[in-house]
Amino acid sequence: MMACGLTSVTFRKLNYQSVIHIARQCGLDGIEWGGDIHVPPGDLLRAREVYQATADAGLAVLSYGSYYKLGRQENPAAAFAPVLETAHGLRAGAIRVWAGTKGSQRCSAREFERIVRDTQIIADMAAAYGVAAAFEYHRGTLTDTGESALALLAAVGRGNVKTYWQPNPELTHERNLAELTAVLPWLENVHVFHWARGGARLPLEDGMPQWRAYMQKIRGRARASILEFVKGDDPAQCARDAIQLMLLR
Numbered sequence: 251m252m253a254c255g256l257t258s259v260t261f262r263k264l265n266y267q268s269v270i271h272i273a274r275q276c277g278l279d280g281i282e283w284g285g286d287i288h289v290p291p292g293d294l295l296r297a298r299e300v301y302q303a304t305a306d307a308g309l310a311v312l313s314y315g316s317y318y319k320l321g322r323q324e325n326p327a328a329a330f331a332p333v334l335e336t337a338h339g340l341r342a343g344a345i346r347v348w349a350g351t352k353g354s355q356r357c358s359a360r361e362f363e364r365i366v367r368d369t370q371i372i373a374d375m376a377a378a379y380g381v382a383a384a385f386e387y388h389r390g391t392l393t394d395t396g397e398s399a400l401a402l403l404a405a406v407g408r409g410n411v412k413t414y415w416q417p418n419p420e421l422t423h424e425r426n427l428a429e430l431t432a433v434l435p436w437l438e439n440v441h442v443f444h445w446a447r448g449g450a451r452l453p454l455e456d457g458m459p460q461w462r463a464y465m466q467k468i469r470g471r472a473r474a475s476i477l478e479f480v481k482g483d484d485p486a487q488c489a490r491d492a493i494q495l496m497l498l499r
Contacts, residue, residue, distance in 0.1 A: 253279040253474040254495050255312045257441065258288045260478055260488065266300050270307045272485050276492035280310030282439070282476050283340055285317055285333065292332035297339030312474045313384070313439055314342040320372075321350045321365040330372045337381060344382040344438050344473070346414060347372065349391040354398035365392060366405045373408040384412040384438035396432030403436050412438035415468075416478070419445040423460050430467055437471045440464075441478040442495055451481040454491040458498075465498045475499065 256273045258266065258281055266288045273281050281304060283289045289300050304311055314337040323329040337345045350357060350365050357365075369383065376383050385393045385402070393399040399413055413436045417426040444457030454461070454477075468475065477495055480487045 252469060252472055252499050253310060253312060254492070254499055255280040255282060255310075255474050255476045256488065256492075257282040257284065257315055257476050257478045259284040259286065259315060260480055261483065261485070262287050263483070267303065270303055270309065272488060273309055274307050275485075276489045277496065278309070278477075278492055280304070280312040280474065282313045282315045282346070282474075283311060283342070284315040285336070289314070289336060289340060291316060291318075291336045294335060294339045297336045301340045311340050311342050312476060313344040313346055314340055315346045317348065318345070318372075319348045319351055320368045321361060323368065326368040326371045327375060330375060334372075334375055334379060334381070338379050342381070344384050344412070345376060346386050346439075347383050348388070349385045349393045349399075349402060351390065352392075353390050353394045354392050357392055362392065362402075362405075366402065369402075369406045369411060370408060373406065373411045377408070377410050382410045382412050382438060384414055387413055387415045387433070387441075389418065396429035399433050399436075403433075412436050414439050414441060415472075416441040416443070417460070417464070419447050419449065423463070426460075427463060427467075430464055434467060434471050437468070439474045439476055440468055440472045442475050442491075443478050443480070445479075451479060453481055453487065454494040458494060461494075461498055469499070
């Protein structure tokens with residue numbers, strides 16, 4: 251059964267112990283630990299500490315949510331090494347990475363090739379640890395559409411390179427569903443939220459019709475569905491959204 255979890259960046263202002271408490275109180279299965287605040291890359295002591303606290307709470311580490319941006323490093327192997335070592339300390343099976351810093355329509359062929367090459371380098375490093383590298387599916391990167399994500403995944407050609415998916419609130423439900431369908435064979439995890447156009451956060455309950463349709467495709471494909479950015483950064487809203495999420499699986 252697909253795991254249901256929480257990404258720690260949802261509560262950036264709280265310490266990791268509080269994030270664990272919220273996830274446990276919500277009845278979730280695990281946490282995607284973010285590399286921006288809670289488990290910085292290279293802090294191996296913190297990584298091991300957070301892993302142990304997560305395990306002691308009966309929760310799984312679902313992934314390491316890094317902010318490693320492909321195509322931006324002079325020496326990708328050296329830059330990625332602390333990210334990989336930190337994920338290993340967390341015992342995370344997947345590392346979230348970012349496919350550059352430009353949308354697919356603004357990315358040159360040369361920049362595309364550099365991101366492909368850099369991804370191959372880090373993928374081969376991660377494979378030695380039995381870890382997957384998975385692209386954040388996000389506007390302003392090469393995974394801003396299903397078509398561009400597929401082109402990147404095909405060009406990289408590594409079995410341990412996957413992708414996340416999340417809906418784009420600026421697109422129609424039908425378009426989001428089509429983009430999800432396109433990346434299903436490479437799906438690692440899904441970020442779950444419900445936003446209005448323009449970015450206003452809404453209760454997940456309001457988006458259940460759309461998410462039921464998404465989950466019909468996601469079940470059996472993704473390892474985890476992970477709550478992200480709840481309305482008002484409110485733990486009580488997170489608990490309500492968690493109930494809805496677990497109904498979906």
